[in-house]
Amino acid sequence: MKTRGEISSKQLVPLRSVVHDPMSHGRLYLLGDAAHIVPPMSAKGMNLALHDADVFAKAVIRQVEEQDASLLDTYSSTCLRHVWNYQAFAAWFTDLMHDSGDASYQGEFRRQIARAEFDRLYASESANRLFSEFLTGLN
Ligand SMILES: Cc1cc2nc3c(=O)[nH]c(=O)nc-3n(C[C@H](O)[C@H](O)[C@H](O)COP(=O)(O)OP(=O)(O)OC[C@H]3O[C@@H](n4cnc5c(N)ncnc54)[C@H](O)[C@@H]3O)c2cc1C
Numbered sequence: 001m002k003t004r005g006e007i008s009s010k011q012l013v014p015l016r017s018v019v020h021d022p023m024s025h026g027r028l029y030l031l032g033d034a035a036h037i038v039p040p041m042s043a044k045g046m047n048l049a050l051h052d053a054d055v056f057a058k059a060v061i062r063q064v065e066e067q068d069a070s071l072l073d074t075y076s077s078t079c080l081r082h083v084w085n086y087q088a089f090a091a092w093f094t095d096l097m098h099d100s101g102d103a104s105y106q107g108e109f110r111r112q113i114a115r116a117e118f119d120r121l122y123a124s125e126s127a128n129r130l131f132s133e134f135l136t137g138l139n
């Protein structure tokens with residue numbers, strides 16, 4: 001609840017997107033947020049971290065049980081294909097959400113472009129299906 005004299009304010013917080021490419025160097029392997037940061041709008045950070053852990057765990061088991069380093073050797077490239085795909089989705093969706101609201105942020109032209117893209121998500125079954133696939137992590 002607001003107290004008397006309280007002043008509301010709004011600030012734009014810069015969002016950081018990072019991908020360390022490659023995600024390994026020698027015997028050092030980066031997983032999760034240590035390897036990549038995605039904007040929060042997409043809700044993909046934990047999902048990507050779990051995917052990295054799954055790929056890495058299988059690679060370590062293969063190395064330990066069969067002395068086969070092939071999955072460890074391809075750990076970075078296997079994960080990065082997935083990471084860049086979802087980083088692209090996260091960057092697109094974050095821009096869309098930001099641009100479609102307040103025109104003082106990126107201007108009226110970008111706002112109208114974003115709103116047209118937003119409308120397409122509801123109007124087009126194909127656009128909606130692709131969006132749903134990204135949200136549920138099927139891509
Ligand atoms: C507010 C918020 C909401 C989020 N919502 C979602 C969501 O809805 N969906 C989604 O997919 N992702 C979401 N995320 C992102 C997600 O939480 C992260 O991407 C994910 O937790 C990354 O996992 P991680 O294991 O790489 O790192 P972390 O979960 O950060 O784990 C790293 C661990 O290492 C420990 N640590 C750090 N330094 C040291 C040290 N020197 N020694 C020992 N331990 C250390 C930390 O204490 C921590 O426990 C959200 C993040 C935030 C902040």
